[in-house]
Structure formats: structure tokens, C-alpha cells
Amino acid sequence: MNPLMEISVSYTTSNQEKVRITSNKEAYELIIKNWNLDIIEFQEECKVVLMNKGNFVLGIYEVSKGGIDSSVVDIRIILGVALKCHATQLILVHNHPSGNLNPSSSDEKITESLQKACKLLNLSLLDHLIITSSDYYSFNEKNSF
Template identity: 40%
Template sequence: MDKHYLGHRKRLKERLTRSSQGLADYEVLELLLGYALPRRDTKELAKALLARCGSLRGLFHASAADLADVPGMSPSVNVLLNVWREFWSRVQEGLIQEREVFSHPRIVADFAIARLGRERTEQFWVALVDNKNRLIHWQRVSQGTVDQTPVYPREILRLVLHHQASGLILVHNHPGGDPKPSVQDQELTKKMQRAAQEMDIRVLDHIVVTDHDYFSFQAQGLL
């Protein structure tokens, strides 16, 4: 069996060590795929995945169904890509937990995009904060369809009380790619505000994310 790719992979790793920025995107992807397919040449698969998705970012947000007919795809590659995505989501969530204060909606949006940006159905999450706006809990509260998810303010307020939080940030995704809130999103935000005010709980923001963008109710003067 021709194992020329082993020498090629070794040379790529040496180049990576000398100057990681000198590698092309497909070469970085080649090396990554090598951990899922250690006994295969991964160069053509890397190029095919980038051709399908347009970029590494596009690949990050692609679903298994998007990639199913790419020549050379396998279950082990899907596992590797899922581990990559989960790792990055946790890196982002870890960074946010290390910050003392939520100083800008972009901070919340960045880790929300990492966790929710590639989802094909709507998910609703809530970030709970203390009286200094430091994150103390981050949890999904519901999951729905492509364009809606059921949300119950009483369930969110129950979480707030359980974790002894003083404020909350509502977060959900729009799989369609447009972060602009719907009429239902705006009505839910107002309903949540009214319920929270009765319990002296602060609603700091409602952030809607896509795979690359976000909308902040607070920044747009809707809170």
C-alpha cells in the first residue's frame, strides 16, 4: 500500500511547528482530518470539504446532512467535527465565565454563536447573573422547530430563584440567518419583563443570534 501521505503529513506538521500561519486552510484541515483518518491521505477530502462549505467557518457550521455526499466522508470524520465544535463552544463559554462583568452584548453573543450558531432548530437559553452582572449559570430552557420554540417565563423565573440570581439575559437563535426579532420575540420579551419586575429580577437583554451575527434588544433600545 502506498503510504506517501505519511511523509507529506510529517512535513505539514514540521511546517506547522515552524510557522503555523504559513499553512493554507486546506492544509490545516488536512492535519485535523488525519486524527480521524490516520491511515488515509486527507488532502483531497480537505479540499472537497472547503469547496462544499466555502471556508473553515462554513465547515464549522455545516451539518452532517450538508456533508453526507462529499467523497471520502465517514462517521469518524463527523465525530471529529462534532468534537471540534463542542471544544470551541466550551472554550467560548469558559472565557465568558472568567469575565467578572458583562460589559457588552457582544460578549454574550460570541459564546452564544459558538453554541447555537450552527443549530438548525430554534433553541432558547438563559444566562443568569449576580448583582454585579457576573455569569453564574447558563442553561437551555427549550428547543423547538426551525422557526419557533416554546418558552414559559415561569420556568425561567424558577431557574432564577433556584440559582439565587438577580438578573437574566434571554438568548435564542434564528436558523434562517436573520437575527432581526419577530413580533413574537418582542412580545415574549415584554411578557418576561413584566413577570420579572414583579419579583424584582432584572432582564438585562434579549439576544438573538445566527451563525455569524446577532441582535441585542438592549443595544437597540427595546429594553
């Protein structure tokens, strides 16, 4: 009889000072410090900022790296990571290598889908930021939520 494989979940913490996000601009400033600026204009990437109820950042998770104008965003992976690290709030972030900050229809669809999925698990999607090296678009600021 073959035993079932065991699934192990782990994450690491550091003794660094806790970062608290209280605005979309602070979220942008945090994420841009943790982005590879050498490729921000060449390759699309997607990350998620994971936070607790007090808006303290638990970590930043790299969801995917894509091509010139797209990357795969798998909602199941985002939610799995959020649950594993006990996050209650999320900010989805991706860059537009073109420099155009306007959301695409795909961006709008993924935001809506992630927002619905988060609601089912009692998580809050606080924002979805589209970034360049010098500016950002916030779905929350533009009342797209």
C-alpha cells in the same frame, strides 16, 4: 395518611474562573461558545444567561429546543431557575435558523412579558439576544426595552 411530596432544589458549581459580562457583544461571544453550532441553522433553541448583581455569570440554562422556526419559552420556568440559583439579572437568548436577525412579533411579546415578570420579582432582564453563528440582534442596543 399520605405525606406530601418534598421538593428539592439543587445546582452545581465549578471551580472555573468567573466570567463577567459588561456588554452585549461579550454576552454574544459567551453564548456562541456554548451553543451547538452544528444545529444553529437547523433548529431553534432558547437559553438564558443567569448572572448576579456584579454581572458575573452563574450559568447558562437551556430553556427549550424547538423546530425549524419556533421554540416554547415558558416564563415560569425561566423565573423558577433564576430564583433557584439566586440570579438577579438575566439575558434571554435564542437563535433564528433562517439567519434573519429581525425580531418577530412573538419575540417582542415574550420580551415584554418576561420583562414585566422579572420586575415583579425584583429581577433585571438586561437583554434579549437573537443570534446566528456570525452575528446578533440586541433588543437593548436597539432601544426595544
